[in-house]
Amino acid sequence: MQTSSPLAAEAAAPGVAVRVRGLGKTYAGGFTALQDVDLDIRKGELFALLGPNGAGKTTLISIVCGIVNPSRGTVTADGHDVTREYRAAREKIGLVPQELTTDAFETVWNTVSFSRGLFGKAKNPAYIEKLLRDLSLWDKKDSKIMMLSGGMKRRVMIAKALSHEPEILFLDEPTAGVDVELRRDMWEVVRGLRERGVTIILTTHYIEEAEQMADRVGVINKGRIMLVEDTAELMRKLGEKRLILQLSEPLQRVPETLASHRLTLAADGRELVYTYDAQGERTGITGLLRELSAAGITFRDLSTKQSSLEEIFVNLVRSSQ
Amino acid sequence: MNLRAIAAIYRFEMARTRRTLLQSIVAPVISTSLYFVVFGSAIGSRITEVDGVSYGAFIVPGLIMLNLLTQSVSNASFGIYFPKFTGTIYEILSAPVSYLEIVLSYAGAAATKSIMLGIIILATAALFVPLRIEHPLWMLLFMFLTAATFSLLGFIIGIWADNFEKLQLVPLLIVTPLTFLGGSFYSIHMLPPLWQKVTLFNPVVYLVSGFRWSFYGLADVSVGLSLGMIVLFLAICLATIAWIFRTGYRLRT
Numbered sequence: 001m002q003t004s005s006p007l008a009a010e011a012a013a014p015g016v017a018v019r020v021r022g023l024g025k026t027y028a029g030g031f032t033a034l035q036d037v038d039l040d041i042r043k044g045e046l047f048a049l050l051g052p053n054g055a056g057k058t059t060l061i062s063i064v065c066g067i068v069n070p071s072r073g074t075v076t077a078d079g080h081d082v083t084r085e086y087r088a089a090r091e092k093i094g095l096v097p098q099e100l101t102t103d104a105f106e107t108v109w110n111t112v113s114f115s116r117g118l119f120g121k122a123k124n125p126a127y128i129e130k131l132l133r134d135l136s137l138w139d140k141k142d143s144k145i146m147m148l149s150g151g152m153k154r155r156v157m158i159a160k161a162l163s164h165e166p167e168i169l170f171l172d173e174p175t176a177g178v179d180v181e182l183r184r185d186m187w188e189v190v191r192g193l194r195e196r197g198v199t200i201i202l203t204t205h206y207i208e209e210a211e212q213m214a215d216r217v218g219v220i221n222k223g224r225i226m227l228v229e230d231t232a233e234l235m236r237k238l239g240e241k242r243l244i245l246q247l248s249e250p251l252q253r254v255p256e257t258l259a260s261h262r263l264t265l266a267a268d269g270r271e272l273v274y275t276y277d278a279q280g281e282r283t284g285i286t287g288l289l290r291e292l293s294a295a296g297i298t299f300r301d302l303s304t305k306q307s308s309l310e311e312i313f314v315n316l317v318r319s320s321q
Numbered sequence: 322m323n324l325r326a327i328a329a330i331y332r333f334e335m336a337r338t339r340r341t342l343l344q345s346i347v348a349p350v351i352s353t354s355l356y357f358v359v360f361g362s363a364i365g366s367r368i369t370e371v372d373g374v375s376y377g378a379f380i381v382p383g384l385i386m387l388n389l390l391t392q393s394v395s396n397a398s399f400g401i402y403f404p405k406f407t408g409t410i411y412e413i414l415s416a417p418v419s420y421l422e423i424v425l426s427y428a429g430a431a432a433t434k435s436i437m438l439g440i441i442i443l444a445t446a447a448l449f450v451p452l453r454i455e456h457p458l459w460m461l462l463f464m465f466l467t468a469a470t471f472s473l474l475g476f477i478i479g480i481w482a483d484n485f486e487k488l489q490l491v492p493l494l495i496v497t498p499l500t501f502l503g504g505s506f507y508s509i510h511m512l513p514p515l516w517q518k519v520t521l522f523n524p525v526v527y528l529v530s531g532f533r534w535s536f537y538g539l540a541d542v543s544v545g546l547s548l549g550m551i552v553l554f555l556a557i558c559l560a561t562i563a564w565i566f567r568t569g570y571r572l573r574t
């Protein structure tokens with residue numbers, strides 16, 4: 001694909017796995033599910049897409065994977081336009097969809113081999129075997145899928161998505177309704193993929209997961225990308241910190257003299273919580289501590305806590321409403 | 322061409338056939354045998370010969386056509402409807418396969434299955450009546466063209482249908498009646514003159530006539546016309562499918 005148009009040159013930018021530009025989707029009924037979405041997913045990163053129900057996460061993923069037609073804008077995967085050069089683009093992509101949909105009557109082995117063939121790859125029983133072993137599916141390889149539990153079916157769907165050795169993997173809420181063990185197995189697999197340089201884009205409602213696993217986080221709401229940020233940076237930038245003081249003597253209420261500070265009582269008055277902006281010029285901690293001792297309040301211990309991604313996320317979505 | 326994908330879908334569809342062997346092979350064999358008992362013996366004792374061919378032998382091409390049409394339509398429509406219904410279509414849509422490859426593999430598998438069935442019915446018939454095939458290559462060509470055309474029609478129905486009722490509707494209300502009224506069990510010359518004219522609007526007449534000609538050299542309409550008509554249906558189906566693919570109709574939202 002040798003073109004000299006600036007768009008193609010941009011699409012082929014090194015280090016970009018998926019490039020979304022001006023993407024919009026209006027469904028047949030007239031509902032606009034995506035609006036002016038611009039997004040770059042870097043090669044080899046783990047990107048978490050967060051957003052409330054109906055935000056447009058699945059729609060966005062479906063467009064990249066070729067299941068839904070875009071109404072406006074362009075998407076490239078590994079430099080290939082997903083509509084004009086769909087073959088080259090889709091060969092690179094694996095998808096674990098949100099819904100559990102499997103061919104009930106097929107065996108695990110056959111359905112995974114089928115997926116590999118569908119993506120035009122030559123048979124490779126050794127690879128499929130390794131894949132099934134990694135996902136603890138090996139002893140189920142000859143079972144019909146309908147005989148498997150829901151968690152096992154989800155593993156099968158992951159195996160199908162990985163059957164053709166994709167370079168870009170989409171996981172649409174992979175951990176919804178999944179037990180602890182499977183979740184651990186899955187993160188193990190994800191970590192392994194990442195070490196091999198596979199780009200991973202996942203959506204989840206478990207924000208701790210994004211916080212722990214993702215390099216970057218994107219927040220989408222009502223079809224618009226609200227923010228894209230390094231996870232750590234986001235935590236630092238938007239994060240509020242809380243100073244928690246374990247009081248020697250419990251308090252009934254926050255003393256009048258301290259009312260100008262953002263103080264709350266917790267743990268039946270045994271903890272005094274001070275919320276402050278960790279990025280601010282002055283945190284106000286020194287002043288607070290001075291006033292506390294002036295008011296005769298003493299404490300046994302203190303700790304600080306950074307607000308979780310979940311709180312940041314809730315605040316963002318709320319502020320956009 | 323993603324040949325591996327075509328092979329994968331084709332094999333998947335054929336495996337589905339194997340799983341439903343009883344329904345897909347045994348049932349038609351039994352119903353064919355019943356036709357011979359009912360039509361061959363009961364009616365055949367009254368109509369002994371049609372244009373010099375025993376009635377039992379006369380109905381064989383029609384019977385094969387009847388099965389070829391209905392099975393091609395139902396196999397192909399179900400084959401593409403089912404993944405839409407269960408949601409597994411997501412994988413086909415996200416794979417590097419073109420629409421052409423999708424239709425080749427689904428319709429190809431459906432056509433293969435119904436041709437196999439046609440041959441089984443032919444063999445079953447040979448147990449009941451003395452058969453004669455004057456133009457075997459033409460017979461195979463008619464079989465192939467019919468299976469291919471009606472598998473494409475089935476594919477279109479499978480794409481169009483958004484519930485099981487619609488999936489059954491076209492075969493039940495259109496394909497089966499047209500086949501029964503298309504001269505499968507009689508020569509249209511046996512009809513009153515007005516009905517002979519009306520019948521010519523039934524496309525199945527041309528298929529049965531051409532197919533029967535390949536057996537006994539007997540035809541209601543000229544062989545060239547038969548061939549022309551089936552090629553016309555094929556062209557109409559192909560054009561419809563091309564339109565479906567261009568617009569993404571009912572496959573991609």
Ligand SMILES: Nc1ncnc2c1ncn2[C@@H]1O[C@H](COP(=O)(O)OP(=O)(O)OP(=O)(O)O)[C@@H](O)[C@H]1O
Pocket residue numbers: 027028029031032033051052053054055056057058059060098574
């Ligand atoms: N085929 C469709 N036709 C019409 N509207 C649709 C279609 N698919 C999705 N939508 C609408 O588009 C919006 C976005 O849906 P989408 O599935 O992308 O959300 P999501 O972010 O994945 O939500 P969830 O977290 O619940 O999975 C929703 O309001 C949904 O109702």
Ligand SMILES: [Mg+2]
Pocket residue numbers: 057058059098172
């Ligand atoms: Mg979703």
